Protein backbone atom coordinates (compact mmCIF):
# COMPACT_ATOMS: atom_id res chain seq x y z
CA UNK A 1 0.00 0.00 0.00
CA UNK A 2 1.31 3.46 -0.82
CA UNK A 3 2.14 5.73 2.06
CA UNK A 4 -0.33 8.60 2.41
CA UNK A 5 1.11 11.73 0.86
CA UNK A 6 1.95 14.37 3.45
CA UNK A 7 0.93 17.91 2.60
CA UNK A 8 3.92 19.87 3.90
CA UNK A 9 3.34 23.12 2.04
CA UNK A 10 3.74 25.16 5.22
CA UNK A 11 7.47 24.36 5.26
CA UNK A 12 7.71 27.23 2.79
CA UNK A 13 6.51 29.87 5.26
CA UNK A 14 9.10 32.39 6.37
CA UNK A 15 12.87 32.46 6.63
CA UNK A 16 12.76 29.37 8.85
CA UNK A 17 9.48 27.48 9.20
CA UNK A 18 8.91 25.49 12.38
CA UNK A 19 5.69 23.87 11.15
CA UNK A 20 5.25 21.67 8.07
CA UNK A 21 1.70 20.46 8.24
CA UNK A 22 -1.39 22.45 9.10
CA UNK A 23 -5.02 22.39 8.05
CA UNK A 24 -4.59 25.93 6.75
CA UNK A 25 -1.87 25.02 4.24
CA UNK A 26 -3.87 26.87 1.58
CA UNK A 27 -2.37 30.02 3.12
CA UNK A 28 0.76 29.17 1.12
CA UNK A 29 -1.26 28.93 -2.13
CA UNK A 30 -2.66 32.40 -1.46
CA UNK A 31 0.88 33.72 -0.90
CA UNK A 32 1.93 32.13 -4.19
CA UNK A 33 -0.90 34.03 -5.88
CA UNK A 34 0.38 37.23 -4.23
CA UNK A 35 -2.33 37.35 -1.58
CA UNK A 36 -2.39 37.35 2.21
CA UNK A 37 -5.44 35.52 3.53
CA UNK A 38 -7.23 34.93 6.80
CA UNK A 39 -10.26 32.81 7.65
CA UNK A 40 -13.81 33.58 8.74
CA UNK A 41 -16.33 31.36 10.51
CA UNK A 42 -19.13 30.47 8.09
CA UNK A 43 -21.62 30.37 10.96
CA UNK A 44 -20.89 33.26 13.36
CA UNK A 45 -18.80 35.42 11.03
CA UNK A 46 -15.83 35.72 13.42
CA UNK A 47 -12.75 36.79 11.48
CA UNK A 48 -9.43 35.11 12.21
CA UNK A 49 -5.90 36.27 11.54
CA UNK A 50 -3.72 34.31 11.59
CA UNK A 51 -6.07 31.93 9.76
CA UNK A 52 -7.45 28.97 11.67
CA UNK A 53 -9.22 25.80 10.65
CA UNK A 54 -11.63 25.89 13.59
CA UNK A 55 -13.91 28.47 15.18
CA UNK A 56 -13.72 28.08 18.96
CA UNK A 57 -17.26 29.40 19.27
CA UNK A 58 -18.73 27.02 16.72
CA UNK A 59 -16.90 23.69 16.83
CA UNK A 60 -17.50 21.58 13.73
CA UNK A 61 -18.55 24.51 11.55
CA UNK A 62 -16.64 25.35 8.38
CA UNK A 63 -14.37 28.35 8.02
CA UNK A 64 -13.88 30.14 4.72
CA UNK A 65 -10.95 32.12 3.38
CA UNK A 66 -10.89 35.87 2.87
CA UNK A 67 -8.15 37.97 1.32
CA UNK A 68 -6.65 40.77 3.44
CA UNK A 69 -7.27 43.96 1.49
CA UNK A 70 -6.94 47.68 2.01
CA UNK A 71 -4.77 49.39 4.56
CA UNK A 72 -4.03 48.74 8.21
CA UNK A 73 -2.56 51.12 10.76
CA UNK A 74 0.89 50.40 12.16
CA UNK A 75 0.08 49.45 15.78
CA UNK A 76 3.67 48.92 16.86
CA UNK A 77 7.03 47.70 15.55
CA UNK A 78 10.67 47.14 16.47
CA UNK A 79 13.90 47.16 14.48
CA UNK A 80 16.10 44.16 15.32
CA UNK A 81 19.87 44.62 15.43
CA UNK A 82 20.44 41.10 16.70
CA UNK A 83 18.70 37.93 15.56
CA UNK A 84 17.93 34.46 16.79
CA UNK A 85 19.91 31.61 15.24
CA UNK A 86 18.89 31.06 11.60
CA UNK A 87 17.93 34.70 10.94
CA UNK A 88 21.30 36.47 11.12
CA UNK A 89 21.49 37.04 7.35
CA UNK A 90 18.20 38.95 7.38
CA UNK A 91 19.55 41.66 9.73
CA UNK A 92 18.64 44.39 10.22
CA UNK A 93 14.89 43.82 9.94
CA UNK A 94 11.77 45.02 11.69
CA UNK A 95 8.75 43.14 12.99
CA UNK A 96 5.41 44.86 13.32
CA UNK A 97 1.66 44.59 13.88
CA UNK A 98 -0.87 46.16 11.51
CA UNK A 99 -4.35 46.90 12.84
CA UNK A 100 -7.12 46.42 10.28
CA UNK A 101 -9.94 47.11 12.75
CA UNK A 102 -11.66 43.69 12.65
CA UNK A 103 -8.34 41.89 12.98
CA UNK A 104 -4.62 42.51 13.29
CA UNK A 105 -1.71 41.06 11.32
CA UNK A 106 1.74 40.29 12.75
CA UNK A 107 4.62 40.31 10.24
CA UNK A 108 7.71 42.00 8.93
CA UNK A 109 8.34 45.45 7.50
CA UNK A 110 9.24 45.38 3.78
CA UNK A 111 11.21 48.00 1.84
CA UNK A 112 10.37 50.96 4.10
CA UNK A 113 13.40 52.79 5.58
CA UNK A 114 13.23 52.47 9.37
CA UNK A 115 13.28 56.24 9.89
CA UNK A 116 10.02 56.54 7.92
CA UNK A 117 8.12 54.24 10.29
CA UNK A 118 5.68 55.86 12.72
CA UNK A 119 2.97 54.29 14.82
CA UNK A 120 -0.42 54.98 13.27
CA UNK A 121 0.80 55.22 9.66
CA UNK A 122 -1.21 53.45 6.94
CA UNK A 123 0.41 50.33 5.51
CA UNK A 124 -0.50 47.38 3.32
CA UNK A 125 0.39 43.70 3.64
CA UNK A 126 2.10 42.26 0.56
CA UNK A 127 3.03 38.64 -0.25
CA UNK A 128 6.78 38.32 -0.63
CA UNK A 129 9.17 35.74 -2.07
CA UNK A 130 12.34 35.19 -0.04
CA UNK A 131 15.79 34.28 -1.39
CA UNK A 132 15.75 30.49 -1.63
CA UNK A 133 12.11 30.33 -2.66
CA UNK A 134 10.29 30.48 0.68
CA UNK A 135 7.39 32.88 1.09
CA UNK A 136 6.25 35.35 3.70
CA UNK A 137 4.42 38.67 3.73
CA UNK A 138 5.70 42.13 4.49
CA UNK A 139 4.23 45.53 5.25
CA UNK A 140 4.78 48.44 2.85
CA UNK A 141 3.74 52.09 2.84
CA UNK A 142 0.14 52.46 1.67
CA UNK B 143 -10.04 28.38 52.18
CA UNK B 144 -7.51 26.83 54.64
CA UNK B 145 -4.41 28.93 55.28
CA UNK B 146 -1.20 28.02 53.45
CA UNK B 147 2.19 29.23 54.64
CA UNK B 148 5.60 29.53 53.08
CA UNK B 149 7.84 27.78 55.62
CA UNK B 150 11.16 27.70 53.80
CA UNK B 151 12.91 29.44 50.92
CA UNK B 152 16.21 28.90 49.17
CA UNK B 153 18.11 30.03 46.11
CA UNK B 154 21.39 29.14 44.46
CA UNK B 155 23.68 31.96 43.44
CA UNK B 156 22.63 33.07 39.93
CA UNK B 157 25.75 32.68 37.79
CA UNK B 158 27.06 32.43 34.26
CA UNK B 159 28.27 28.89 33.58
CA UNK B 160 27.31 26.87 36.66
CA UNK B 161 30.03 24.22 37.09
CA UNK B 162 27.65 21.30 37.58
CA UNK B 163 24.64 19.45 36.20
CA UNK B 164 20.97 20.38 36.59
CA UNK B 165 20.44 17.99 39.51
CA UNK B 166 23.35 19.57 41.37
CA UNK B 167 22.12 23.06 40.56
CA UNK B 168 18.63 22.22 41.86
CA UNK B 169 20.15 20.70 44.99
CA UNK B 170 21.71 24.04 45.97
CA UNK B 171 18.29 25.70 46.35
CA UNK B 172 16.76 22.57 47.89
CA UNK B 173 19.45 22.42 50.58
CA UNK B 174 19.06 26.09 51.48
CA UNK B 175 15.25 25.89 51.73
CA UNK B 176 15.37 22.71 53.82
CA UNK B 177 17.85 24.32 56.21
CA UNK B 178 15.69 27.44 56.32
CA UNK B 179 12.59 25.41 57.28
CA UNK B 180 14.64 23.04 59.47
CA UNK B 181 12.78 20.35 57.56
CA UNK B 182 13.53 16.71 56.84
CA UNK B 183 12.59 14.94 53.63
CA UNK B 184 9.84 13.08 55.50
CA UNK B 185 8.18 16.48 56.10
CA UNK B 186 7.72 17.00 52.34
CA UNK B 187 4.58 15.43 50.85
CA UNK B 188 5.19 16.12 47.17
CA UNK B 189 7.50 18.04 44.86
CA UNK B 190 6.69 20.28 41.90
CA UNK B 191 9.68 20.73 39.60
CA UNK B 192 9.68 23.78 37.34
CA UNK B 193 11.77 24.78 34.32
CA UNK B 194 11.44 25.67 30.67
CA UNK B 195 12.41 22.82 28.32
CA UNK B 196 15.15 22.59 25.67
CA UNK B 197 17.97 24.33 27.54
CA UNK B 198 19.38 21.06 28.81
CA UNK B 199 18.83 17.59 27.34
CA UNK B 200 17.03 15.96 30.27
CA UNK B 201 13.46 14.98 29.50
CA UNK B 202 11.08 14.86 32.49
CA UNK B 203 13.55 16.46 34.92
CA UNK B 204 11.22 15.94 37.90
CA UNK B 205 12.32 12.31 38.27
CA UNK B 206 16.02 13.11 38.21
CA UNK B 207 15.79 15.95 40.69
CA UNK B 208 13.47 14.17 43.13
CA UNK B 209 15.91 11.24 43.18
CA UNK B 210 18.95 13.45 43.71
CA UNK B 211 17.27 15.27 46.61
CA UNK B 212 16.23 11.96 48.15
CA UNK B 213 12.56 12.83 47.75
CA UNK B 214 11.35 9.36 46.67
CA UNK B 215 8.77 7.88 47.00
CA UNK B 216 6.80 11.13 47.25
CA UNK B 217 4.95 12.12 44.08
CA UNK B 218 6.79 14.54 41.82
CA UNK B 219 5.80 16.23 38.60
CA UNK B 220 6.85 18.90 36.17
CA UNK B 221 5.24 22.28 35.57
CA UNK B 222 6.03 24.73 32.80
CA UNK B 223 4.85 28.24 31.92
CA UNK B 224 8.13 29.58 30.48
CA UNK B 225 9.52 32.38 32.71
CA UNK B 226 6.74 32.00 35.28
CA UNK B 227 7.09 28.23 35.73
CA UNK B 228 7.85 28.38 39.43
CA UNK B 229 4.97 30.80 40.16
CA UNK B 230 2.69 28.32 38.44
CA UNK B 231 4.36 25.62 40.54
CA UNK B 232 3.53 27.67 43.63
CA UNK B 233 -0.11 27.95 42.61
CA UNK B 234 -0.24 24.20 42.19
CA UNK B 235 1.50 23.60 45.54
CA UNK B 236 -0.92 26.00 47.21
CA UNK B 237 -3.84 24.06 45.73
CA UNK B 238 -2.43 20.71 46.83
CA UNK B 239 -2.11 21.94 50.40
CA UNK B 240 -5.37 23.94 50.50
CA UNK B 241 -7.26 20.92 49.17
CA UNK B 242 -5.92 18.84 52.05
CA UNK B 243 -4.26 16.37 49.69
CA UNK B 244 -0.80 17.12 51.10
CA UNK B 245 0.35 18.87 54.29
CA UNK B 246 3.50 20.21 52.68
CA UNK B 247 4.75 20.64 49.10
CA UNK B 248 8.10 21.76 47.70
CA UNK B 249 8.37 23.93 44.58
CA UNK B 250 11.80 23.58 43.00
CA UNK B 251 12.64 25.69 39.95
CA UNK B 252 15.85 25.59 37.96
CA UNK B 253 17.41 26.57 34.64
CA UNK B 254 20.84 25.95 33.24
CA UNK B 255 20.86 28.34 30.31
CA UNK B 256 24.62 28.19 29.73
CA UNK B 257 24.40 24.80 28.00
CA UNK B 258 23.54 26.62 24.76
CA UNK B 259 24.79 29.78 23.03
CA UNK B 260 23.12 33.17 23.39
CA UNK B 261 21.75 33.09 19.80
CA UNK B 262 20.38 29.59 20.41
CA UNK B 263 18.85 30.83 23.63
CA UNK B 264 17.13 33.68 21.75
CA UNK B 265 15.74 31.13 19.32
CA UNK B 266 14.45 28.92 22.18
CA UNK B 267 12.77 31.86 23.88
CA UNK B 268 11.42 33.07 20.56
CA UNK B 269 9.76 29.69 20.21
CA UNK B 270 7.98 30.41 23.49
CA UNK B 271 5.77 32.53 21.25
CA UNK B 272 3.69 31.40 18.23
CA UNK B 273 6.00 29.10 16.25
CA UNK B 274 3.56 28.61 13.39
CA UNK B 275 2.81 32.24 12.60
CA UNK B 276 5.43 34.43 14.30
CA UNK B 277 8.74 32.60 14.69
CA UNK B 278 9.23 32.28 10.88
CA UNK B 279 9.66 36.08 10.83
CA UNK B 280 12.66 35.87 13.19
CA UNK B 281 11.24 36.79 16.57
CA UNK B 282 12.89 36.83 19.96
CA UNK B 283 11.90 38.01 23.43
CA UNK B 284 13.73 41.38 23.30
CA UNK B 285 11.96 42.19 20.02
CA UNK B 286 8.51 41.40 21.40
CA UNK B 287 9.12 43.50 24.50
CA UNK B 288 10.63 46.20 22.28
CA UNK B 289 7.32 46.35 20.40
CA UNK B 290 5.65 47.00 23.75
CA UNK B 291 8.27 49.63 24.60
CA UNK B 292 7.71 51.38 21.25
CA UNK B 293 3.95 51.41 21.86
CA UNK B 294 4.36 52.56 25.47
CA UNK B 295 6.68 55.45 24.63
CA UNK B 296 4.36 56.49 21.80
CA UNK B 297 1.18 56.21 23.88
CA UNK B 298 2.38 58.19 26.89
CA UNK B 299 5.19 60.37 25.52
CA UNK B 300 7.67 58.59 27.79
CA UNK B 301 11.39 58.48 26.96
CA UNK B 302 14.15 55.92 26.68
CA UNK B 303 15.65 57.68 29.68
CA UNK B 304 12.60 56.73 31.77
CA UNK B 305 13.32 53.10 30.95
CA UNK B 306 17.03 53.50 31.67
CA UNK B 307 16.24 54.81 35.17
CA UNK B 308 14.76 51.40 35.95
CA UNK B 309 18.06 49.75 35.04
CA UNK B 310 19.97 52.21 37.21
CA UNK B 311 17.72 51.28 40.14
CA UNK B 312 18.16 47.55 39.51
CA UNK B 313 21.94 47.93 39.51
CA UNK B 314 21.78 49.87 42.78
CA UNK B 315 20.46 46.75 44.46
CA UNK B 316 22.26 44.13 42.36
CA UNK B 317 25.43 45.42 44.00
CA UNK B 318 24.20 44.45 47.47
CA UNK B 319 22.70 41.07 46.49
CA UNK B 320 25.44 38.49 46.81
CA UNK B 321 23.39 36.01 44.75
CA UNK B 322 23.06 38.34 41.74
CA UNK B 323 24.89 37.64 38.48
CA UNK B 324 25.40 41.35 37.63
CA UNK B 325 26.85 43.21 40.59
CA UNK B 326 28.28 46.33 38.96
CA UNK B 327 26.76 49.82 39.22
CA UNK B 328 25.18 51.22 36.05
CA UNK B 329 25.13 54.92 35.15
CA UNK B 330 22.24 56.49 33.27
CA UNK B 331 24.43 57.53 30.35
CA UNK B 332 25.86 54.02 30.11
CA UNK B 333 22.31 52.71 29.54
CA UNK B 334 21.54 55.32 26.92
CA UNK B 335 24.83 54.73 25.07
CA UNK B 336 24.52 50.92 25.07
CA UNK B 337 24.22 49.07 21.76
CA UNK B 338 20.68 48.53 20.48
CA UNK B 339 19.33 44.98 20.59
CA UNK B 340 15.85 45.59 19.24
CA UNK B 341 14.86 49.26 19.18
CA UNK B 342 14.19 51.03 21.50
CA UNK B 343 15.67 48.39 23.84
CA UNK B 344 19.42 48.40 24.28
CA UNK B 345 21.78 45.93 25.93
CA UNK B 346 21.28 47.57 29.33
CA UNK B 347 17.49 47.32 29.05
CA UNK B 348 17.73 43.52 28.94
CA UNK B 349 18.22 41.07 31.78
CA UNK B 350 21.12 38.66 31.79
CA UNK B 351 20.79 34.95 31.11
CA UNK B 352 21.94 32.98 34.13
CA UNK B 353 22.06 29.51 35.64
CA UNK B 354 20.21 29.19 38.88
CA UNK B 355 17.69 27.41 41.07
CA UNK B 356 15.09 28.39 43.64
CA UNK B 357 13.07 26.50 46.20
CA UNK B 358 9.89 27.37 48.10
CA UNK B 359 8.34 25.02 50.68
CA UNK B 360 4.67 25.55 51.54
CA UNK B 361 2.66 23.89 54.30
CA UNK B 362 -0.72 23.84 55.96
CA UNK B 363 -1.17 25.89 59.13
CA UNK B 364 -1.21 22.63 61.09
CA UNK B 365 2.05 21.35 59.64
CA UNK B 366 3.74 24.73 60.04
CA UNK B 367 2.80 24.66 63.74
CA UNK B 368 3.95 21.05 64.18
CA UNK B 369 7.28 21.95 62.63
CA UNK B 370 7.68 24.94 64.94
CA UNK B 371 7.97 27.46 62.12
CA UNK B 372 8.61 30.78 63.87
CA UNK B 373 7.86 33.19 61.05
CA UNK B 374 5.40 31.66 58.61
CA UNK B 375 4.62 33.90 55.65
CA UNK B 376 1.05 33.41 54.47
CA UNK B 377 -0.15 33.24 50.88
CA UNK B 378 -3.08 35.67 50.93
CA UNK B 379 -3.93 36.01 47.27
CA UNK B 380 -2.94 34.03 44.20
CA UNK B 381 -3.99 35.11 40.71
CA UNK B 382 -3.13 33.61 37.35
CA UNK B 383 -4.25 34.35 33.81
CA UNK B 384 -3.45 33.73 30.16
CA UNK B 385 -3.78 35.83 27.01
CA UNK B 386 -3.56 34.96 23.30
CA UNK B 387 -0.07 33.93 22.28
CA UNK B 388 -0.12 35.69 18.90
CA UNK B 389 0.52 39.44 19.04
CA UNK B 390 -2.15 39.97 16.41
CA UNK B 391 -4.78 38.78 18.91
CA UNK B 392 -3.82 41.33 21.59
CA UNK B 393 -5.94 44.38 22.38
CA UNK B 394 -3.05 46.69 23.30
CA UNK B 395 0.74 46.85 23.42
CA UNK B 396 1.39 49.55 26.03
CA UNK B 397 0.57 47.20 28.91
CA UNK B 398 0.05 43.52 29.68
CA UNK B 399 -3.60 42.55 30.10
CA UNK B 400 -2.49 39.23 31.55
CA UNK B 401 -0.89 41.02 34.50
CA UNK B 402 -3.93 43.21 35.07
CA UNK B 403 -6.17 40.16 35.21
CA UNK B 404 -3.85 38.18 37.52
CA UNK B 405 -3.54 41.24 39.80
CA UNK B 406 -7.30 41.71 39.91
CA UNK B 407 -7.74 38.11 41.08
CA UNK B 408 -4.94 38.28 43.65
CA UNK B 409 -6.07 41.59 45.17
CA UNK B 410 -9.66 40.32 45.37
CA UNK B 411 -8.67 37.08 47.07
CA UNK B 412 -6.42 38.90 49.54
CA UNK B 413 -8.95 41.66 50.16
CA UNK B 414 -6.18 44.16 49.53
CA UNK B 415 -5.38 46.86 46.99
CA UNK B 416 -2.18 48.27 45.46
CA UNK B 417 -1.85 50.88 48.23
CA UNK B 418 -1.61 48.11 50.84
CA UNK B 419 1.51 46.56 49.31
CA UNK B 420 4.75 47.47 51.08
CA UNK B 421 7.28 45.65 48.92
CA UNK B 422 7.05 44.08 45.46
CA UNK B 423 9.03 41.88 43.14
CA UNK B 424 8.04 42.39 39.50
CA UNK B 425 9.06 40.61 36.34
CA UNK B 426 11.63 43.03 34.88
CA UNK B 427 13.05 40.82 32.14
CA UNK B 428 13.33 44.16 30.30
CA UNK B 429 13.10 47.70 31.69
CA UNK B 430 9.80 48.22 29.85
CA UNK B 431 8.39 45.16 31.62
CA UNK B 432 8.88 46.82 35.02
CA UNK B 433 7.42 50.09 33.73
CA UNK B 434 4.27 48.30 32.53
CA UNK B 435 4.12 46.33 35.80
CA UNK B 436 3.90 49.58 37.83
CA UNK B 437 0.72 50.41 35.96
CA UNK B 438 -0.73 46.92 35.49
CA UNK B 439 -0.45 46.32 39.26
CA UNK B 440 -2.00 49.69 40.09
CA UNK B 441 1.10 51.21 41.71
CA UNK B 442 0.75 54.03 39.16
CA UNK B 443 -2.05 55.17 36.86
CA UNK B 444 -1.64 54.46 33.13
CA UNK B 445 1.15 56.69 31.82
CA UNK B 446 2.35 57.62 35.33
CA UNK B 447 5.03 54.90 35.62
CA UNK B 448 7.80 57.31 34.54
CA UNK B 449 6.82 59.76 37.30
CA UNK B 450 7.02 56.92 39.84
CA UNK B 451 10.59 55.96 38.92
CA UNK B 452 11.70 59.57 38.48
CA UNK B 453 10.52 60.33 42.04
CA UNK B 454 12.39 57.21 43.19
CA UNK B 455 9.17 55.90 44.76
CA UNK B 456 10.18 52.36 43.78
CA UNK B 457 13.52 52.61 45.58
CA UNK B 458 13.93 50.99 49.01
CA UNK B 459 12.96 54.19 50.84
CA UNK B 460 10.07 55.03 48.48
CA UNK B 461 6.34 54.48 48.86
CA UNK B 462 6.40 51.16 46.97
CA UNK B 463 9.83 49.53 46.83
CA UNK B 464 10.14 47.32 43.74
CA UNK B 465 12.88 44.80 42.98
CA UNK B 466 15.19 45.87 45.77
CA UNK B 467 17.12 42.62 45.20
CA UNK B 468 18.28 43.83 41.77
CA UNK B 469 15.38 42.26 39.86
CA UNK B 470 15.86 40.06 36.86
CA UNK B 471 17.90 42.88 35.29
CA UNK B 472 20.76 42.54 37.79
CA UNK B 473 20.02 39.31 39.60
CA UNK B 474 19.75 37.39 36.32
CA UNK B 475 16.86 35.42 34.85
CA UNK B 476 17.26 31.63 34.99
CA UNK B 477 13.78 31.07 33.52
CA UNK B 478 12.39 28.25 35.67
CA UNK B 479 14.00 29.55 38.88
CA UNK B 480 12.91 33.18 38.59
CA UNK B 481 9.47 33.07 40.24
CA UNK B 482 10.77 31.14 43.25
CA UNK B 483 13.61 33.63 43.63
CA UNK B 484 11.12 36.51 43.64
CA UNK B 485 9.06 34.69 46.28
CA UNK B 486 12.19 34.15 48.36
CA UNK B 487 12.99 37.86 48.32
CA UNK B 488 9.48 38.84 49.43
CA UNK B 489 9.41 36.15 52.13
CA UNK B 490 12.75 37.35 53.53
CA UNK B 491 11.42 40.91 53.48
CA UNK B 492 8.27 39.96 55.38
CA UNK B 493 10.39 38.13 57.97
CA UNK B 494 12.70 41.16 58.31
CA UNK B 495 15.59 38.98 57.19
CA UNK B 496 16.54 40.71 53.94
CA UNK B 497 19.76 42.23 55.31
CA UNK B 498 21.03 45.26 53.38
CA UNK B 499 17.97 45.04 51.09
CA UNK B 500 15.47 45.18 53.96
CA UNK B 501 12.50 47.50 53.54
CA UNK B 502 11.20 49.03 56.79
CA UNK B 503 8.59 46.84 58.52
CA UNK B 504 6.60 45.51 55.53
CA UNK B 505 3.23 43.84 56.21
CA UNK B 506 2.26 42.79 52.70
CA UNK B 507 4.42 41.81 49.74
CA UNK B 508 3.58 41.05 46.11
CA UNK B 509 5.21 38.94 43.39
CA UNK B 510 4.45 39.58 39.68
CA UNK B 511 5.87 36.91 37.40
CA UNK B 512 5.14 36.80 33.65
CA UNK B 513 5.64 33.84 31.31
CA UNK B 514 6.43 34.56 27.67
CA UNK B 515 5.44 37.98 26.34
CA UNK B 516 2.37 38.61 28.47
CA UNK B 517 1.25 35.06 27.73
CA UNK B 518 1.04 33.74 31.29
CA UNK B 519 0.48 36.15 34.19
CA UNK B 520 0.94 35.36 37.86
CA UNK B 521 0.46 37.68 40.82
CA UNK B 522 0.83 36.37 44.36
CA UNK B 523 0.31 38.37 47.55
CA UNK B 524 1.96 37.42 50.83
CA UNK B 525 1.47 38.61 54.41
CA UNK B 526 3.33 38.08 57.64
Ligand SMILES: [Zn+2]
Nearest residue numbers: 041044055058
Ligand atom coordinates in the same frame (compact mmCIF):
# COMPACT_ATOMS: atom_id res chain seq x y z
ZN1 LIG C 1 -18.05 30.73 14.71
